[in-house]
Amino acid sequence: MSEGAEGAALGAATRSAAHPVARGVLAGEERALARACRMVDDRVGDFRDVLKELFPHTGRAWVVGVTGTPGAGKSTLVDGLIALLRTDGARVGVLAIDPTSPYTGGAILGDRIRMQRHHGDAGVFIRSLATRGALGGLSRSAADLVRVLDAWGADVVLVETVGVGQDELEITRTAESTLVVAAPGMGDDVQAIKAGILECADVFAVNKADRPGAEATQRQLEVMIALGQEVLAATRRAPAHHGAHAAAGARAPAAAGTGATDALERWIPPVLKCVATSGDGTREILARLGEHRAWLRDTEAGRARRLERLGEAMRLELRQALLDAAEETLAPLIEEAVEAVARRERDPYGAAEALVARFRAGR
Ligand SMILES: Nc1nc2c(ncn2[C@@H]2O[C@H](COP(=O)(O)OP(=O)(O)OP(=O)(O)O)[C@@H](O)[C@H]2O)c(=O)[nH]1
Numbered sequence: 188m189s190e191g192a193e194g195a196a197l198g199a200a201t202r203s204a205a206h207p208v209a210r211g212v213l214a215g216e217e218r219a220l221a222r223a224c225r226m227v228d229d230r231v232g233d234f235r236d237v238l239k240e241l242f243p244h245t246g247r248a249w250v251v252g253v254t255g256t257p258g259a260g261k262s263t264l265v266d267g268l269i270a271l272l273r274t275d276g277a278r279v280g281v282l283a284i285d286p287t288s289p290y291t292g293g294a295i296l297g298d299r300i301r302m303q304r305h306h307g308d309a310g311v312f313i314r315s316l317a318t319r320g321a322l323g324g325l326s327r328s329a330a331d332l333v334r335v336l337d338a339w340g341a342d343v344v345l346v347e348t349v350g351v352g353q354d355e356l357e358i359t360r361t362a363e364s365t366l367v368v369a370a371p372g373m374g375d376d377v378q379a380i381k382a383g384i385l386e387c388a389d390v391f392a393v394n395k396a397d398r399p400g401a402e403a404t405q406r407q408l409e410v411m412i413a414l415g416q417e418v419l420a421a422t423r424r425a426p427a428h429h430g431a432h433a434a435a436g437a438r439a440p441a442a443a444g445t446g447a448t449d450a451l452e453r454w455i456p457p458v459l460k461c462v463a464t465s466g467d468g469t470r471e472i473l474a475r476l477g478e479h480r481a482w483l484r485d486t487e488a489g490r491a492r493r494l495e496r497l498g499e500a501m502r503l504e505l506r507q508a509l510l511d512a513a514e515e516t517l518a519p520l521i522e523e524a525v526e527a528v529a530r531r532e533r534d535p536y537g538a539a540e541a542l543v544a545r546f547r548a549g550r
């Protein structure tokens with residue numbers, strides 16, 4: 188349910204569309220789906236029409252981000268999750284994002300190989316997406332592709348991305364539930380997990396638990412999470428306007444164990460060990476992700492978190508759309524302003540304000 192009730196409600200009306208590609212996607216046709224993905228990826232042709240027509244039919248799929256340190260076993264784990272989800276009868280879409288590969292060199296190929304056994308299964312659609320230069324460009328394409336897969340009828344969309352760089356972090360915002368994968372024996376693993384990733388993690392997997400050091404990594408992560416929760420609790424207690432949270436908490440008694448919600452209905456990310464190559468522990472990971480999904484749906488805090496994510500995504504889109512529109516309308520004026528700033532005749536602040544004023548006035 189990536190977009191909430193509105194999308195789903197509209198989608199219930201009728202699964203038809205004017206654009207042939209959109210129509211094919213809604214009919215669950217794989218070729219149309221591949222075509223739509225290519226259009227959206229290249230942002231060519233009438234891709235926007237396709238996206239607009241598909242949007243009312245989105246909001247059903249559960250979008251799960253899988254991120255973490257390079258080589259931690261994300262693709263292997265995704266492959267295992269696909270198998271489990273198929274056993275459960277779910278239709279699965281996978282988006283594997285290639286991190287321009289300075290880390291692993293040709294991750295797309297690696298991902299393809301690791302998920303190969305699912306090719307030919309009509310209930311699985313795997314798509315790779317290469318990073319592009321422009322900041323935000325990748326996450327926009329990823330968000331759009333997730334919607335295409337959602338409209339096609341995916342019950343679950345898995346988005347694999349390496350947890351490095353701003354673009355990759357933004358992609359995790361597209362996901363409702365994010366699984367962060369770490370592995371022991373990769374140097375200082377926990378340090379390798381950037382603060383930004385720690386914040387977006389809903390479930391942690393310490394993969395390669397068949398190797399030494401998994402428990403130590405697990406403990407380190409648990410300590411980091413506990414510290415983070417303390418900071419959160421302290422900031423929540425301090426300001427008066429957070430009284431609403433406390434009131435909500437009174438209804439929800441603290442639950443023991445990991446992956447539980449505490450008295451403030453907060454989600455505390457569980458840290459689970461697994462061996463992706465053998466499948467040990469993957470069922471448990473899926474179960475905990477499912478609990479996270481239920482938390483998003485069934486608690487005040489979860490609903491607030493979903494709205495926050497949707498708001499971020501919409502603002503991202505708005506920012507880009509505004510920028511595109513402004514650049515189109517003001518192109519020559521922007522150039523003039525840049526030159527004036529370069530000559531120190533103007534300062535960039537005033538120049539930007541003047542441009543905004545011109546844009547507002549519609550000139
Ligand atoms: N020993 C062991 N090796 C594993 C396990 N899971 C994955 N591997 C191996 O780790 C290597 C990397 O696995 P991938 O699944 O490609 O890792 P990834 O995180 O997707 O890698 P990138 O996408 O390139 O960042 C492969 O050689 C896997 O076979 C595990 O549980 N135990």
Ligand SMILES: [Mg+2]
Nearest residue numbers: 261262294298
């Ligand atoms: Mg991979």
